[in-house]
Amino acid sequence: MVILDLELDAMAITGDSRSQFHVLAVDDSLIDRKLIERLLKTSSYQVTTVDSGSKALKFLGLQEDEQSNPDTPFGSPNNHQEVEVNLIITDYCMPGMTGYDLLKKVKESSSLRNIPVVIMSSENVPSRITRCLEEGAEEFFLKPVRLSDLNRLKPHMMKTKIKNQKQEEQELEISEIQSDEQQQPVQLPSSQPQPESQPQPQPPALLLQHNNNKRKALEEGLSPDRTRPRYNGIPTMV
């Protein structure tokens, strides 16, 4: 019974942590937009799709300075990124702005630079792949993109999450302490054999250590399953 409950809980958390990630998908082909949207949603990501690089930049809140095209409205002059985007996945071959052009614009922008970019292309051209990776693309997917390819997205999103989290470190610490307090009744009895005999200084030190471990697990970001570190203690308890 207990195991079943924990598994359900872990599943819920997995779904939740992924749906926090928002992916912007760019492709001029309607069929391929439908496909990438389903692929990403099946993998529990939030998805926004657009059909061109310039619409992607508009969504990201970046003004196009060079191409002053009066026909296309680009929102208010002081627009900025209102929706957080954790990853951009873009087709390479598009009319007008190519995926490579979009990649360059993102990497040249101080506000967007940290967003990971993944390029998709139906053609396996090594020089093209190298060019995109050198310009800062995280991955190059050959089309058609498959469900198994999407497993490679998450580590890149984790990295930027952590970058953002570092900027808001104090906020993070507060929330971590709060969540640790909630976990205390579970954690403390197993790790502290004599809770009553010791004086007060011990619990805060334990708390701190736990925080560090947690952050380390986050920073490594290598574990394919984000929930795993949280459940390290469970086998010893059952």
Add this chain to the structure above:
Amino acid sequence: MDSVVLLQRQLVDYTAQLFNEGFLDDQFNQLQQLQDESNPDFVVEVVTLFFEDSERLLNELAKALEQQSIDYRKIDAHVHQLKGSSSSIGAQRVQKVCIAFRNYCEERNIEGCQKCLQQVKNEYSLVKTKLETLFKLEQQVLAAGGSIPWPMQ
């Protein structure tokens, strides 16, 4: 009850045949994997888009090849799109003709291009008929109260 099982078997056999004859490749299985209770018509939706897109492109190609001075870049762009959408739904034989088509385009070989347009039209109408038959069989299985045994592999 028996008729449901028979229909299901017919559906499985027909699908297997489409794979064996190379009309479809594994990408079609991928599409089926993306279909679930929340998106029960995903495959039909995407394949219908493929039909609309292909018919538009085939018309454009026929027009482009009738011109006095042939714009090979334009033709190549159309064939590139057709190649992309056919590979996205797993219409393998259409995709293969597109590869040959683009090579003739690069060589500026008008006869080769015309031959490929005929071939790609044929392959397209073949796979369209086959997919429509497949969807009809699926509807019959569902109407008889059976479930669709996807994904197969």
